[in-house]
Amino acid sequence: MPIVVENVSYRYAPDTPLESAALNGVSFTVRTGEFIGILGHTGCGKSTLIQLIAGVLTPTAGRILLDGSDISRPDFKRDRLREQIGIVFQFPEQQLFEMTVERDVAFGPRQLGLPPAKVRERTRRAIQAVGLDYEAVRELSPLTLSGGEKRKAAIAGVLAMEPEVLILDEPIAGLDPVTRKDFMRFIRQLHRAGKTILMVSHDIDELSACATRLLVLDHGELILDDTPEKVFADKTRLKTLQLGVSQPREIIDALREKELDLPEGIFEYEALLSALIARFGGQKT
Ligand SMILES: Nc1ncnc2c1ncn2[C@@H]1O[C@H](COP(=O)(O)OP(=O)(O)O)[C@@H](O)[C@H]1O
Numbered sequence: 651m652p653i654v655v656e657n658v659s660y661r662y663a664p665d666t667p668l669e670s671a672a673l674n675g676v677s678f679t680v681r682t683g684e685f686i687g688i689l690g691h692t693g694c695g696k697s698t699l700i701q702l703i704a705g706v707l708t709p710t711a712g713r714i715l716l717d718g719s720d721i722s723r724p725d726f727k728r729d730r731l732r733e734q735i736g737i738v739f740q741f742p743e744q745q746l747f748e749m750t751v752e753r754d755v756a757f758g759p760r761q762l763g764l765p766p767a768k769v770r771e772r773t774r775r776a777i778q779a780v781g782l783d784y785e786a787v788r789e790l791s792p793l794t795l796s797g798g799e800k801r802k803a804a805i806a807g808v809l810a811m812e813p814e815v816l817i818l819d820e821p822i823a824g825l826d827p828v829t830r831k832d833f834m835r836f837i838r839q840l841h842r843a844g845k846t847i848l849m850v851s852h853d854i855d856e857l858s859a860c861a862t863r864l865l866v867l868d869h870g871e872l873i874l875d876d877t878p879e880k881v882f883a884d885k886t887r888l889k890t891l892q893l894g895v896s897q898p899r900e901i902i903d904a905l906r907e908k909e910l911d912l913p914e915g916i917f918e919y920e921a922l923l924s925a926l927i928a929r930f931g932g933q934k935t
């Protein structure tokens with residue numbers, strides 16, 4: 651189920667003194683099963699781009715095609731979009747509003763008009779999938795959950811729609827390091843289970859371990875679209891874009907400068923550890 655973004659531009663408040671061009675002529679195709687990381691400095695248009703793909707905003711110019719159909723045409727079935735593309739906005743926990751966690755997660759599937767037994771089943775599965783204890787949390791008010799649990803509950807609400815494509819806007823920003831790691835593991839699992847993932851971040855380290863492809867935006871333009879290896883190869887460019895370079899990459903480069911025989915092109919911790927073990931011996935624990 652490819653998503654084609656075709657020459658898309660977006661302006662906020664067009665034809666007013668507040669007009670601002672957020673995206674300019676962006677084109678790319680999302681293929682089934684990809685894990686796409688969307689990177690770029692604050693204000694470069696990441697959130698605007700994913701809201702366009704999710705149909706929350708409509709392009710000022712250009713088109714977005716889902717399976718060949720233009721999603722902004724009046725005859726496009728909006729329900730299809732809601733069923734196929736799930737979007738987790740930044741700080742999704744602010745959108746929890748029902749009296750209990752179960753009701754909150756069930757909200758989307760209920761809107762789809764599924765029979766109650768099916769809604770319950772999907773709700774239970776989604777709550778368990780995010781690592782919450784269904785029996786323990788189902789009757790609780792979402793307000794009583796911790797920050798990380800709230801975010802999990804909000805993501806469960808999107809998963810319960812069983813979308814093929816999951817779009818996440820800075821899903822781990824503001825979480826503590828342990829919860830961040832848990833979350834990334836969870837998102838990787840979803841990808842392995844066959845979901846197509848688009849994840850926005852301004853942190854290269856978060857994406858380096860899991861994305862199969864990176865899109866880099868700068869001032870509303872798509873300036874890089876390549877594998878993580880290729881994107882990270884251009885260290886000078888990344889610095890110019892103020893994106894920084896992953897820490898494992900910095901470590902390897904520093905060691906190579908000391909003429910240690912280590913491979914190039916490492917940008918995540920697992921690979922760094924394996925390279926160090928291969929070079930110096932020892933075992934992974
Ligand atoms: N609701 C809005 N009204 C006017 N301008 C906006 C609005 N939302 C975002 N912008 C502007 O659009 C540009 C892109 O914003 P955004 O897509 O939120 O970037 P990012 O998610 O990469 O930080 C920025 O210049 C921002 O100020």
Ligand SMILES: [Mg+2]
Pocket residue numbers: 696697698740819
């Ligand atoms: Mg944003």
